Amino acid sequence: MGADLHCHTRLSDGSMGIDSLIVLAKKQGIQTISITDHDCLAGNVRAKRIGEQHDVRVLPGVELSATDHERNSRAHLICYLPDSPDRLEGLCRRNLLESKKSSQYMILKTSLQYPVTSDFIIKCATGSTGVYKQHIMHAMMESGLTDRIYGDLYKQLFDANSQNNVLRESNYPSPKEILEAIHDAGGIAVLAHPALYDNFELLDELIEEGLDGVEVWHPSADEETVARLQQTAKKNGLLMTGGSDFHGMYGVGNTTIGTCQTPDENLEALLGYKARKRRRLAKAAKAAAKEEAEKQEEV
Numbered sequence: 001m002g003a004d005l006h007c008h009t010r011l012s013d014g015s016m017g018i019d020s021l022i023v024l025a026k027k028q029g030i031q032t033i034s035i036t037d038h039d040c041l042a043g044n045v046r047a048k049r050i051g052e053q054h055d056v057r058v059l060p061g062v063e064l065s066a067t068d069h070e071r072n073s074r075a076h077l078i079c080y081l082p083d084s085p086d087r088l089e090g091l092c093r094r095n096l097l098e099s100k101k102s103s104q105y106m107i108l109k110t111s112l113q114y115p116v117t118s119d120f121i122i123k124c125a126t127g128s129t130g131v132y133k134q135h136i137m138h139a140m141m142e143s144g145l146t147d148r149i150y151g152d153l154y155k156q157l158f159d160a161n162s163q164n165n166v167l168r169e170s171n172y173p174s175p176k177e178i179l180e181a182i183h184d185a186g187g188i189a190v191l192a193h194p195a196l197y198d199n200f201e202l203l204d205e206l207i208e209e210g211l212d213g214v215e216v217w218h219p220s221a222d223e224e225t226v227a228r229l230q231q232t233a234k235k236n237g238l239l240m241t242g243g244s245d246f247h248g249m250y251g252v253g254n255t256t257i258g259t260c261q262t263p264d265e266n267l268e269a270l271l272g273y274k275a276r277k278r279r280r281l282a283k284a285a286k287a288a289a290k291e292e293a294e295k296q297e298e299v
Contacts, residue, residue, distance in 0.1 A: 002261030006243025016247030083186025217242025
């Protein structure tokens, strides 16, 4: 059975708590998951412990926000299995602070246009490390202004082409900075859902910078995109991961845990990646030392 390596909880923009999400995974027959909340590592330790109680393996993860300034677009990199997660805490705090600035602006603009208060919107985000668009829409649903999260009202508020939008785009660090931070923490860096934000040019650039993997299987990727990403991954020796990007009732469409998965062989490649990388580096260092020694003997 494969693994769902892209799940969100109430700690960011998901609707379910850690406990419920893990029980759902168990019910769905998913034996391995990763909780990858946005710019938040807080749930990893607790999730691992709860997972052990339900025989569900939970891999440490976090989805880090980035801004591709060259193309004026968003990007997300997932960090898996960091050796020193504490080294990412400062980055997460900075990203969440930037996200808070955007959410405060959107909350204020929404409350000026519609009969909902800022306090009520914030209440709908109880338990989260931030206020996301889904929380604003939750408040609109509770107030009887719409019957769904994603619909005409969502487009009116959050579509950049809408004259009445309340958007404020956050300015996050560059993808290269995020990549370096992940490696500094001893983590595995995977570019999430390239099709969602059209990050294909960025993918090529990050490969040159030492990207470890790419999310191949995701609800935003059709068969053609999956084949394209597989080809890119094989050509460049990248890890291939997959996940549902599960958000519970805050998700787009009918997407449950396991909708998209990481095949067993790719999961094993991920789990053994750092050990293989260390062996390659040790072998390269040994070869370099031998070459240097031979040069010294010639002298």
